Amino acid sequence: MRLSEKIRAGVFMLLLLGLVIFLSYKNSVVNKGWFILLAGCLLVITGCCLFLYKCLLAKEKKEKHLLKVNRSLEENRQLIMKASLDAIICTDDHGHITFWNTQAENLFGWTFEEVKGKVLYKLIAPENKQAIYENQLAQYHQTGSAPWMNSLLETNAVDRYGKEFPVEFTALAIDRADEKFFCTFVRDISVRKGAEDALKEKTKEFRNLSAYLQRIREAERKQMAREVNDELGQLVSALKIDIDWLNTRIQSLEENEKKRLAHASNTLEILILSIRKMASSLRPSILDDFGLNATIEWQCREFTDVHDIDCEFYCDYDDNGLPVKLKTEMFRIVQESLANVVHHSEAKKVKVTITSEKEELHMKIEDDGKGFDKNSKKDTLGLIGLRERAASVNGKLRIESAPGKGTVVHAIIPKKQNP
Template sequence: MSHVPPAAIPTILPEDVPPFADESPPPRAPEGIARRATRLNEWMRRYSWAVAMTVAIVITVGGLIILESGRMRIASEYEVALDAKGATAQLSLLAADIATLTADERGFALKADGAYRAHFRETAERVRRTLASLDGYYRRIGDDTALASFAQIRAAADDEIAQGAVRLTDPPADAAARASALALPPPDAGATLDAALSLLRLNEEQRAQHALDASRADQRISTLCVGALCALNIVLFILLFRNLGIQLDKQARVQKALITQQEELDQLVFARTRQLEALAWHLQSVSENEKTELARELHDELGSILTASKMDVAWVRGKLKDTEPAMAEKLARALGNLDQGIALKRRIIEDMRPTVLANFGLVTALRSLAEEAAQRNGWSVEFDLPGEDMKLGEAIEIALFRVAQETLTNAAKYAHARRIRVALTVDEENVSLSITDDGIGIRPQDLKRTQTHGLVGMRQRVSARGGRFEIERASPRGTAISVSMPRERSGDTRIGERIA
């Protein structure tokens, strides 16, 4: 037997085994049906309250219709019962009145008294009215059997009234006539009339009882229907409020999650804002340091070069003034160019690092800055400054000086002002700077556009120091800029030492 090494035996994985012919993946619902089912579930979840309210309204309206129809049937059945009871009472009254007619005839036969004749006529008239009312009632209800029986009763009553009227015309002349008048009617005629009246009364009583039973049944059916509809409405409202509770709970959870996310975003924005403020202050500090270093280099290196060059050119010009006048003139022109370069160097140094601020303080620097701007632009200046300079910290002084410098530059470019007012207020906690002009005033749309007139830089400088920057239209015209900053902040010693 040959030995086969393990490496030569192929490894068969499950996915390498082909499926049997009768094996097939489980059937899945078509995607269209699944999408429709998903849309239906979503629609039911979203509009289930509307469906429940619609069904509740339909059920309520249906219940009202059922109640109204039941009330109308019950009222109709009660009317039938009342009419039947009234007919029964009229039939009883008719039987009594017919008996009264017979009694009046016999009394008149015994004693020819006109009172019997008058009472007979009244009773006969009442019998006619009763017969007319009963005839109208039976014709209205359309009961042919009862109407035929009533016709016989009416004919018998009419015969009785007619015969009685004849008998009560003249009293009996002799004893035989009186005996004939007092004789009882035939037994068959009276029994037939009483039986017909009794039958009609029984029929009307049954009709009234049947109507009352039907009304009670309708009342029970109406009560059951209303109870079922109310129970269904209660179930629907329970489902509706349950669905609303689920939706409100879900909405509350979503709102809570949104509030949590909003708080996290607010914290993130606050942290990023603080970082940006720190970065902005760091960049401004670096910029001020670079300006300071550059100003020092310009003053020390370029200044010494320009001064030495001026001295050398002046010395050479002095030597060549008499012997080479043309060359001396060129050297004089070079001296003028060197003077312009030295002046330009001084102006650049003052713009980058004002020496008056470093040497004398913020009050003198603001006064010098405003006076120079007024001299260049033809303004009149009004000052409201402290009487003497004070040390407020290099960072605060630089920030306020740059704000004043940018404000006066913007006023010169855009305001077309004639008068400027500069005010500085210093107390134990805060230092406030206010600059107002009487120019055309900043436009309302520019108040919202913080990217104009260098407002972004001024806001960043002030906010980085924990201050407040405000700009608004002055009254009656012009622009007012006010800055308020705390005098001291822990950790602030020299500009550029604040690390983001």
């Protein structure tokens, strides 16, 4: 019986008692003085009881309303949690399951009745990770924190059939009154991981194709440079020798004829220089004969002579042990970066440096040109080509630039290459 109901019953008893006192007075059982005293006390007590009864009614009404609101909120919470696209699992602070929504049933295969009261990590975590979660739960009890609290993590889970699949989850520690519990949100990411793996595989295939095409292109350039330099260059040189011989041996030629021979000799000399330059641009023989450092130094001198832009080279690393492929790609990165300087930067000075740090080589091509805004400028084909060259030797390429502050092309390449 509620307290308000008990007070109401007491009021009725007081009214009955008042009736008894009144009848006693009428029948002269009590005198007038005692009647007034008893009646006054009875009225005061009855008034207090009625006031208390009214207050309790108001309090009970408010509590009833709050209980109804809480019940409604709890029902809404249950509906939201059950309708969620994620699996939502609630446990007490020792990991025993207290709530398991419909998505959790669909994801793991157990119903709530089957898992209620069981330890969560022993139910859905792979066996090789259960000890880790047990230690982390003990860590939470000692320190109040754990690696999986308030963080979105990726791991593997198992269903009731033993199938292991990737999930992402986050766990929240909730304090409500004297109750502490965890609310864990779990999402199956098998489709996403499959798409990511497929994308990685395609990217790997494209990079392998790009590296293969670069190898074929370098081989063709090397072959073409050799043919241009050795065959065409030798033929032109032999032709120039013959013309020079004729010019010195034939004395009966008129002045105009001698000038024509001299002009032909000069033209052949220019042609020989053009052939050498063409062969060098295809594949500098110095790269195969003297190595990377000598080739970059030669390239910088050529760049300064041709474009009138000061180009300096600094190196503190001996390149004798580097693989041929690595030397080739590093030289091409320098060559293409210098071409970008000519076409885009309006620079007056360029500096190329190669430094050695532990297991990596750091190569920088820095210019003092106009630079560009990296946030608004998309990668051009030239920059994409540089990135692909760096990636082909397992390296990374960083571009540092700002308007009016020049550009730095920074290649970070491991010394040891995968076979």
